[in-house]
Amino acid sequence: MGLTLDITMSLDGFVAGPNPTLEEPLGAGGELLHEWIVRLASWRRYHGLEGGETGADDELAEEIVASIGAHIMGRRMFSGGAGPWEQDPRADGWWGEDPPFHHQVFVLTHHEREPLTKEGGTTFHFVTDGIEAALERATAAAGELDVGISGGAAVAQQYLRAGLIDTMNIHVTPLLLGGGTRLFDEQGGEPIGLELVRAVQGHGVVHLTFTRPS
Numbered sequence: 001m002g003l004t005l006d007i008t009m010s011l012d013g014f015v016a017g018p019n020p021t022l023e024e025p026l027g028a029g030g031e032l033l034h035e036w037i038v039r040l041a042s043w044r045r046y047h048g049l050e051g052g053e054t055g056a057d058d059e060l061a062e063e064i065v066a067s068i069g070a071h072i073m074g075r076r077m078f079s080g081g082a083g084p085w086e087q088d089p090r091a092d093g094w095w096g097e098d099p100p101f102h103h104q105v106f107v108l109t110h111h112e113r114e115p116l117t118k119e120g121g122t123t124f125h126f127v128t129d130g131i132e133a134a135l136e137r138a139t140a141a142a143g144e145l146d147v148g149i150s151g152g153a154a155v156a157q158q159y160l161r162a163g164l165i166d167t168m169n170i171h172v173t174p175l176l177l178g179g180g181t182r183l184f185d186e187q188g189g190e191p192i193g194l195e196l197v198r199a200v201q202g203h204g205v206v207h208l209t210f211t212r213p214s
Helices: 030-038 041-046 056-067 131-142 153-161
Strands: 003-010 014-016 068-074 104-108 123-127 146-149 167-173 195-201 206-211
Touching: 003 030, 003 056, 003 153, 014 030, 030 041, 030 056, 030 167, 041 056, 056 068, 068 131, 068 153, 104 131, 123 131, 131 146, 131 153, 146 153
Parallel strands: 003 146, 003 167, 068 104, 068 146, 104 123
Antiparallel strands: 003 014, 167 206, 195 206
């Protein structure tokens, strides 16, 4: 069991483009980051779609999904909003009535709210008492599986600074966004050493897996 970050990053270090909006939550050009995964058979299946590509990328994506028993995400990853929930135009999240998670998801927020249960086994819990509380609850929910961080960058940075991330799967795309949200920004403190344990060249993407040195 551990905490895993799984995220796609541009070659110049961005996980979202500039000027995000509710209509374009990944910012200008941000959708291009995920072209490699949206064409995969496993991604399409989890989103209720047919077809898609198989091969090394698909096998790796399937392996990562199967290892995760609960997720943690930030408020902006959940809805793109901020402030009181009654003012959030996407207060039920981005994914409709049948989100692709199929397990419990813990959303970091400053605003309390009752759990939101969706179809397919997904329940969103809204955690207001910090990253460690969210991790404790998610770990209990995940059982013998890992907990995944599904975004965004600010949440990943908080867990990284706290020394709580065990594994990072970073999918690097051959794209220069030129601006936006950086994955590794203003870490501060001492240098963080990591161990590269896997590098896989895929179709339009390189998959890098890092762990904390034992």
